[in-house]
Amino acid sequence: MSAERYGELVALLRADNSDPAARLRRVCGLCVEVCAVTGGAITVQGGDDGTAQAVACATDAISLVLDNLQRTVGEGPGPAAHERGGPALVGDLATAEARWPGFTPGARAAGVAAVFSFPLRLGAVRLGTLDLYRTSVGSLNRGELRDALALADIAAHTVLDDLRSPDPMDIGWLSDIHAVVHQATGVVTAQLDVTMRDALLLIRAHAYAHQTPLDQVSQQIISKRLRLETGE
Incomplete structure (x- = not known):
């Protein structure tokens, strides 16, 4: 250059x-x-x-x-x-x-x-x-x-x-527009006693398997309409 x-x-x-x-x-x-x-x-x-x-x-x-x-x-x-x-x-x-x-x-x-x-x-x-x-x-x-x-x-x-x-x-x-994803990751971390990284992987896997946007899956988790399991 x-x-x-x-x-x-x-x-x-x-x-x-x-x-x-x-x-x-x-x-x-x-x-x-x-x-x-x-x-x-x-x-x-x-x-x-x-x-x-x-x-x-x-x-x-x-x-x-x-x-x-x-x-x-x-x-x-x-x-x-x-x-x-x-x-x-x-x-x-x-x-x-x-x-x-x-x-x-x-x-x-x-x-x-x-x-x-x-x-x-x-x-x-x-x-x-x-x-x-x-x-x-x-x-x-x-x-x-x-x-x-x-x-x-x-x-x-x-x-x-x-x-x-x-x-x-x-x-x-600084003000993450995808904060819902991180909030859901925290919920899954507490529910399943896994690391934040593993919790995010579980959320991603569910979103991919169900062809649903990551933000929508995260909102379902936060609103308690969805609970993931380690086998997801």
Whole structure:
């Protein structure tokens, strides 16, 4: 990545400097423009396992479907990029059935043919992911990959700077829009005497088995309409 190209991308985002949320939305939009992708989202994640997370911005409904699917099954390009600390790039999603058996069928059913996820990472600090997709098969070319990496870096600095500010934007674990999932995880932890991680796995397994969004299963648990067992 040349300093000149990085500067060009920063210049395209300069109008949104004063508003972190707007800047992140513009990063997503710019990815669509310069990386020849169909859509994208930025997810902010807390903790090394990424279980506390929220969508900061998304360009379209399919990006939100992909986020919900990844949270439900606990796998996919976003979790892979977050865990590895490096990009997860799949130019033909049909080849990822064995790698992500829970994620791939649902993503393909939504019309997604290729996925590209980049970690928002500054040193050892993991902040989330930039998740892009295409409705047609095809890998990112060298220039598109370069720009996506640069935009992920810009997004990471934007999130970190905002978290350090006295009035951070309403994203991520600061006021988690998926708080119902974490509340349900606590309920299952207490009921079954398991770890938080195992409780979340049980909730995800039930959601996947019953083809129900993770948030809906969590609400059923909280309202005592559903009680999981260790054999779920």
